[in-house]
Amino acid sequence: MSKIIVITGASSGIGAATARRAVAAGHKVVLGARSQAKLAALVAELGADKAQAVACDVTDLASQQGLFDAALAAHGRIDAVFANAGIGATAMGTENGDPENFRQMIDVNIYGLTLTAKLALPVLRQSRGVLLLTGSLAGQEVLPGSVYGATKWFVRGYGENLRAELKGTGARVTVINPGMVDTPFFDTPKPEGLRPDDIARAVLYVLDQPASVAIPVMNVYPTPPLA
Structure with a gap:
């Protein structure tokens, strides 16, 4: 059955790839991101009958509320929410890091994520849908002094807490932990x-599961190079 999927951080990288794969699978997407131009180009590519764009700052509750309101106004329900918006570090570690970058990572990767979850939970209770959170390999291992890594450790724990909050409702939560992904997230290409x-295929795999199946965590890492 065709699903209605809300995606934050949808204008590029994992979010845009997920939108493309979701539409190819017959679903409809509502796309949130700050870049109106990139969103408009993606909607033009996917088709306005299959994709809808809403300019959205995930750190602003009213802005995110507008994203969810637009999805419900257009479709009457939401079957899945992919909380994918995130930003990375501009320098390694804490001592060498930029405090303004610390604030931005905490605002987007933690606070923005909690706002997405707050708005997603009531609609996913109704649809018995799925909330997906973008975690990271950085939240599975220790990276010296990494504030970014700490934000992803938050995602790891928060996913567990959300599953407890939704227990018995039929709604499910999955934390997807990518290893290194070659996206504009990095300043230089990462061919390895x-x-x-x-990651988009992993998201669709989770969404393809029947209501009787929950996938709490999915780790998706690159295959190590041949020796």
Whole structure:
């Protein structure tokens, strides 16, 4: 059955790849991101009958509310929410890091994520849908002094807490932990990394599962190079 999927951080990288794969699978997407121009180009590519764009700052509750209101106004329900918006570090570690970048990562990767979840939970209770959170390999291992890694450790724990909050409702939560992905997230190409579509296929795999199946965590890492 065709699903209605809301995606944050949808204008490029993993979010855009997920939108493309979702539409190819017959679903409809509502796309949120700050870049109106990139969103408009993606909607033109996917088709206005299959994709809808809403300019959205995930750190602003009213802005995110507009994203969810637009999805419900257009479709009457939401079957899945992919909380994918995130930003990375501009320098390694804490001592060498930029405090303004610390604030931005905490605002987007943590606070923005909690706002998405707050708005997603009531609609996903109704649809018995799925909330997907973009975690990271950085939240599975220790990276010295990494504030970014700490934000992803938050995602790891928060996913567990959300599953407890939704227990018995039929709604499910999945944390997807990518390893390195070759996206605009990095300043330089990462040819040894995953492709954004690799993570998009993982998202669609989760969404293809029957209501009786929950996937709490999915780790998707690059295959190590041959020796």
